[in-house]
Amino acid sequence: xxxxxxxxxxxxxxxxxxxxxxxxxxxxxxxxxxxxxxxxxxxxxxxxxxxxxxxxxxxxxxxxxxxxxxxxxxxxxxxxxxxxxxxxxxxxxxxxxxxxxxxxxxxxxxxxxxxxxxxxxxxxxxxxxxxxxxxxxxxxxxxxxxxxxxxxxxxxxxxxxxxxxxxxxxxxxxxxxxxxxxxxxxxxxxxxxxxxxxxxxxxxxxxxxxxxxxxxxxxxx
Numbered sequence: 375x376x377x378x379x380x381x382x383x384x385x386x387x388x389x390x391x392x393x394x395x396x397x398x399x400x401x402x403x404x405x406x407x408x409x410x411x412x413x414x415x416x417x418x419x420x421x422x423x424x425x426x427x428x429x430x431x432x433x434x435x436x437x438x439x440x441x442x443x444x445x446x447x448x449x450x451x452x453x454x455x456x457x458x459x460x461x462x463x464x465x466x467x468x469x470x471x472x473x474x475x476x477x478x479x480x481x482x483x484x485x486x487x488x489x490x491x492x493x494x495x496x497x498x499x500x501x502x503x504x505x506x507x508x509x510x511x512x513x514x515x516x517x518x519x520x521x522x523x524x525x526x527x528x529x530x531x532x533x534x535x536x537x538x539x540x541x542x543x544x545x546x547x548x549x550x551x552x553x554x555x556x557x558x559x560x561x562x563x564x565x566x567x568x569x570x571x572x573x574x575x576x577x578x579x580x581x582x583x584x585x586x587x588x589x590x591x592x593x594x595x
Contacts, residue, residue, distance in 0.1 A: 403499030409546030
């Protein structure tokens with residue numbers, strides 16, 4: 375935390391730096407929110423469970439870097455798990471419910487659930503940002519839950535469905551989930567399957583799919 379007794383001349387640059395870091399962190403959190411929403415709309419049961427968890431871990435790693443904290447994926451995954459457990463069933467329960475509903479109706483649950491996945495991502499991002507911005511101060515469980523709920527509710531009102539179909543969201547959603555420790559071949563198959571679903575649902579153009587597929591083939595050689 376900054377020292378409130380610091381003089382104005384010395385404190386102003388720190389305040390400017392903190393404001394800039396906060397803006398960059400929120401841009402990154404929002405971007406990951408739309409990537410998570412893009413995964414949610416896939417008509418694949420439980421695409422919003424493991425895949426979104428990987429996106430959340432990547433988001434936490436990115437926010438940590440904004441604040442000059444080098445956080446490995448294993449540490450970020452533990453932080454995501456701890457924060458998710460603290461905020462309760464609303465964090466994971468929503469995604470499990472969407473995945474189960476897709477077993478019956480493949481498309482509609484994802485379309486309806488995308489704003490919720492986006493909101494929960496921003497809620498988690500808000501808590502992670504607060505934690506990483508002042509790592510010397512331990513947030514209480516009540517503070518974690520309040521931050522999560524506040525950011526989640528605000529995010530529901532700012533959700534833009536058009537951005538879920540943006541090239542950026544599609545690319546981020548199909549990115550390799552580096553936080554998931556799988557064999558290279560299984561990981562490549564998972565990425566290819568995800569790309570196919572993005573193409574089949576109109577989120578990815580045919581030439582974009584072929585370019586991504588060729589890149590996967592090249593990486594596997």
